[in-house]
Amino acid sequence: MHIHFIAIGGAVMHNLAISLAEQGHQVSGSDDQIVEPSKARLKKANLLPEQVGWFPEKITEDIDAVILGMHADINNPELVEAQRLGIRIYSFPEFIHEFCVNKTRVVIAGTYGKTTIMSMVMHVLKTLDRAFDYVIGAQLEGFDSLVKLTATSKIILIEGDEYYASPVDHRSKFHLFDPNISLISGVEWNDSRTNISKEDYVNLFETFIETIVPKGTLIYNKESTILREIVEQTFDCKINRHGYKMPEYSINKGVTYLHDGDYRIPLQVFGKFNLSNIAGAYTLCEWLGVKRDDFYKAIASFKSSIRYLEFVASVNGSVVYQDFLFSPYKLRTSIHAVKEQFPCQGLVTIMELNPYDVINENFLPQYASSMDESDHAVVLVNKESIKDKNIVLDDLEQDIKRVFKHKDFVFLTDLDALEGYLESFKSLGFNLLFMVSPKHNTMNIVSFADKFFKNF
Template sequence: MRIHFIAIGGSIMHNLAINLAEQGHQVTGSDDQIVEPSKSHLLAAGLLPKELGWFPEKLNEDIDAVILGMHAEVNNPELLRAKELAVKIYSFPEFVFEQSVDKIRVVIAGTYGKTTITSMVMHVLKKLGKSFDYLVGAQLEGFDDLLQLNPENKLIIIEGDEYFASSVDRQSKFLMYKPNIALISGVEWDHFKMLISEQDYYKQFEDFVRTIVPKGTLIYNKDDKRTRDVVEHTMDNKINRHGYKLPEYTINKGVTYVHVGQENIPLKIFGKHNLSNIAGAFTVCEWVGVKRDEFYAAIQDFKSSIRYLEFVASQNGSVVYQDFAHTPSKLRSSIHAVKEQFPNQALVTVIELNTYDSLDHQFIEQYANSMNESDFAVVFVNISLIKEKNISLGNFTESLTVAFNHPSFRVITQLSDLEVFLEDFKSNGYNLLFMSSNNNNGVNMSSFADKFLRNF
């Protein structure tokens, strides 16, 4: 096939383009901005466009298909040209489905947990020597690419998200895949981050359940009320339903053991979210033919998906972890997980809040008492990112202090001040948890860990 990519520089888009070229398809593409690592990957594959921009003349009657990325707007000149030519236009999830129509499609969805469960499933299958295709949204340890499509493979593992497929297709991506096996890890609406109403957000997951093929299987987190609601609202579907829940576990000398029958299986990860995710991953693997003993032998050395209670460094008995906090409940649960894992160590928690969200009193009020289980609480807001210059720093700090209501609390508004705080803090007897609702803007976690640990 001759396939043209509009917005080839996207993270998934450039991986798909390279994969299709490796299969022998003729691939071209355009974009008005291509950054690393996409640029280097496309250059190495011989697919980097010679010029940035949109060039309708690249499309002619010989093109068999166009794949449209999210970055391309509805008035994109190449998109308009493709419509004139009546070329088949795909979003990338639509194209992935077409390439996987004869495979067993496993789609893992949820507001949170889907990346971790997907990475657990892929880790186990790879360790057991199973062949499979995959599509994920973030770089996972042990996998070089975000996507693999091989016509010979009979199984594909897909991390399915609920966001729009493309600028011309406002369906959720996960509605495209029509899974044989689907998992929902949890459903949580956040009115500060969601672009649609709470009712519409939950309906997306109900619609997702209805895309499961007849006699297919829904695996769901029974511990999550909203997920149970989704299941109850879709009982008309003739599919299998298999709920999972938090397994029994113990912690001994900083190691978490999950109870499996009469055995206690040691893990390299910890925290109730991770343990719940293991239960979900096991259920998926069980449905694709993995035996229980095989799964738990393989999962023991699983470390973490990116930035989920991810180990950074340790020294003199103190440990540094980083994590992603997208809700106050996630902040609470991660603090609890570290305190539960290391009950004899005090904890310093630093959360980096989105700069503009932190100016919204309604947003901040959600975080009331959310850090109370931590022994020392720090809120970092990079005030230099705020363009407005008329903000009262005193009032800003006071509002955060009142909202969080923590006895050992500090607000830090400059990256340099955060570095000084970590350098001066006596880490003896303390662990550090750094959480962010952003992308760690300007934060070098290795450097931060070093500053914290060396002042023993």
């Protein structure tokens, strides 16, 4: 096939383009901006456009299909020309579905945790030398691409999300895959994070369940209250349902052990989120034919690869971790996980507040007492990120201190001040946890970890 990509420079788009070219398809594409690492990878694959920009003359009648990326808009000149010529236009998920219509489609969804569960399942299958295709949203350790499509694999793992399929198709991406097996890690609605109502957000997941093929399988987290209610609303669907919950575990000398009967499986990850995700990954792997013993042997070597309590550095028994800050609840549970894992060590937690949280009067109070379990609490609001938002820093400091009410609290507004704090802190006997927004982080974590150990 001759396939043209409109917005070929996107993270997933360029990976798909390379994968299809490697299979012998004729691939072309355009974009008005291509940055690294997309640029270098496209160049290596001889797919980098000669010029940036949109060129409707590239759209010719010999093109079999156009794949439209989210970076383009509805008035894109190449899109308009493709529509005029009647060329088949796919959104990314539509194309994946059609390409994999004869494969077992496994779609992993959820507000949080889907990428972690994807990475766990992929790690297990790779360790067991099982063949599978995949589409993921983040670069994972041990995998050199976000997309792998082959003509031979019978299974494809897809990370499904609820966002628009394309600029001209406002259906949710995960509504377009018709999964044979689906897993939902949990559903959480937050009015400050989601621009739709709770009812509409819940409906997205109800519709997703309804897209599972007849006699297909839904695996779901029974400990998610909203998700349990959604599952109860969809009992008319003729599918299998298999709930999972966090397994029993113990901690000994800084190592978390997963319990299964008499089994005690040492893990390289810890924290309740990871343990819950392992339970989901185990259940999914069971449905894919993986035996229990094989799963446990494989998961014992799994390391977090996407900044969920990700190890950064260690010196003389003190450790530094970083984690994503999705919500106040996530902040509490991550602090608890580190304290539970290392009960004899003190803990310093540094979080950078997203500027949008700072200006949201309704959201900021939800952080109340969320850092209580940490021995030292530091909140960074980088003044450079809020300089155009008419915020008085002295007033903001008082508001934030009033919210957190921590006994040993520090409020900082620039990176130099944070560097000074870390260099002066006597870190012997303390661990350090960085909580960063997935879309807003101005800290150099590795460099700051070195500063923390400077006054050991």
